Amino acid sequence: MARPARAPLLRRLLLLAALAASCSYYLLVLQAQATAPPRYDGFAYGGGAAAAWKDAVLVEAFLDPLCPDSRDAWQPLKLAVERYAPRVSLIVHPFPLPYHTYSFHACRALYIANKLNLSSTYPLLELFFKNQEKFYNSATSSSSSPAVAVEMSKMAAQAVGNSVSEFLQGFSDRRTDSAARVSFKYGCTRGVFGAPFFFVNGFLQPGGGSPIDYSTWIGILDPLVSQQGERIEMFTSI
Secondary structure, eight states: OOGGGHHHHHHHHHHHHHHHHHHHHHHHHHHHHHTOOSSOSSEEGGGOHHHHTTTSEEEEEEEOTTOHHHHHHHHHHHHHHHHHTTSEEEEEEEOOOTTSTTHHHHHHHHHHHHHHOGGGHHHHHHHHHHTGGGGSTTTTTTOOHHHHHHHHHHHHHHHHOSOHHHHHHGGGOHHHHHHHHHHHHHHHHTTOOSSSEEEETTEEOSSTTSOOOHHHHHHHHHHHHHHHHHHHHHHHTO
């Protein structure tokens, strides 16, 4: 006779669990709002930051400077974006994968370069892609963190145009550490768990963690750019 009481008890437990989950969610939302960075994460390619938010198709790429798949993904993406610019804009978010020992250093280096010479950010990213082997885990297994920072600064000075010592000072700047942390955390909020990951107009593209070739990018972007042209024509004719 006592069995029917279990249903209300189970219902109350489920409601409590739902309430706890809801509270946890809102606490996380509030915390995220409290720790929002002063600017949107990432680096706009080609100086198209203004267009990226208005009339252009926006591609967001989460790349690790020391990841071979990110390296292989870069050239086709770059060519596709340049083909459609300014109707397509690109923002790259540095995303340091934890199993690449000095990837976080490389992401910090991008922020140092961006601070010292805005136009040097992408040339430095390409230098990292070209010289990845120097900073692989196997190549740096016997190197200390300061020694790796020095080697990265020597390489980065070629792209930035500043002295090695001036670039190296950026690794002592807490702001570059914070910026790289924000990039990683931001990727996590978007569900990114590898590199490369791509979003087009906010929508995740399939095959996360693998490069997208040039022809596939054309297949993704061409219809969107065409629709965009039709939309602009429609509004201008009204």
